[in-house]
Amino acid sequence: MKKLIASAVMALVVTNAHAVDPNLTSYKKVSGVSGTLNSVGSDTLNNMMALWAESFQALYPNVKIQIEGKGSSTAPPSLIEGSSQVGPMSRTMKSTEVDAFEKKHGYKPASIGTSIDALAVFVHKDNPIEGMTLQQVDNAFSSTFKRGGKAAKTWGDLGLTGDWASKAISLYGRNSASGTYGVFKKVALSSGDYSSSVKEQPGSSAVVQGTGSDLGGLGYSGYGYKTSAVRAVALDGPDGKFYEPTAANALAGKYPLGRVLYIYYNHKPGTKMDVTTREFLKFILSKEGQEIVEKDGYFSLNAAGANKFLSQLK
Numbered sequence: 001m002k003k004l005i006a007s008a009v010m011a012l013v014v015t016n017a018h019a020v021d022p023n024l025t026s027y028k029k030v031s032g033v034s035g036t037l038n039s040v041g042s043d044t045l046n047n048m049m050a051l052w053a054e055s056f057q058a059l060y061p062n063v064k065i066q067i068e069g070k071g072s073s074t075a076p077p078s079l080i081e082g083s084s085q086v087g088p089m090s091r092t093m094k095s096t097e098v099d100a101f102e103k104k105h106g107y108k109p110a111s112i113g114t115s116i117d118a119l120a121v122f123v124h125k126d127n128p129i130e131g132m133t134l135q136q137v138d139n140a141f142s143s144t145f146k147r148g149g150k151a152a153k154t155w156g157d158l159g160l161t162g163d164w165a166s167k168a169i170s171l172y173g174r175n176s177a178s179g180t181y182g183v184f185k186k187v188a189l190s191s192g193d194y195s196s197s198v199k200e201q202p203g204s205s206a207v208v209q210g211t212g213s214d215l216g217g218l219g220y221s222g223y224g225y226k227t228s229a230v231r232a233v234a235l236d237g238p239d240g241k242f243y244e245p246t247a248a249n250a251l252a253g254k255y256p257l258g259r260v261l262y263i264y265y266n267h268k269p270g271t272k273m274d275v276t277t278r279e280f281l282k283f284i285l286s287k288e289g290q291e292i293v294e295k296d297g298y299f300s301l302n303a304a305g306a307n308k309f310l311s312q313l314k
Contacts, residue, residue, distance in 0.1 A: 023303035027286035034062035038084040041075030045088035072179030090179035112309040116299040118245030119257040120232040131234035131242035146190035172219030224297035247299035
């Protein structure tokens, strides 16, 4: 978990799940906000981006926000080309992406953390499995088994008995454009290769939908996409105990698939930010913006974390 969070984000803490920090700053409307704001990037943040945009446009009717969420890997090229002002990402930028941006613009991209996500491993709601080790996750999803063991093809291979023992595991995952795909590959599979039997989906909701409609389904996506048709299983932490995908467990490093969700943007150091981009990011970090985070099923920043990012929006 600690390796996934950049040093600038280490000061972040979250509130109790489903309750925002009362010390978060309320958003104050300003003048001069208008025009079009383009967002290209993460599918994981797609719903949140839409909700933030809806509330922001209610404050500023002269603003039009266009959102495209096809995967985190689409954010850097759009920011480099200037076809978007903000690039939501469910992972940090790779060094090659940062270098490409800097080569074009002469400085590095800026970013804020928006929220905390627990990347969840989902099963069908009627599946009785109580938890999985990361080795079991790797044995199911990978073809290289970097964590040891061998291929898990049936639910019996993962410890279920009775009628479940012979039931085939049906795998659902993201495509390679997704930051979720990359984080899961790096952490759960120890950078191993995916099994060819994983049904790659274009979005997180499709992963959850597939898993929830398939009794043998096993899939992964951001926790915020959870529905009543699926159940998130507990995973083993560093101490060998099983932990649920909660904000506290993720940030404490107990739940192994916790991550920060980011928005990258183009801001030349020493210059004033575009007012519309600045105010949209400030809204996200406000009490109202973080209430939307909780509404969408993710975990909000506390005031200290939000203020850390607010201080760079000038």
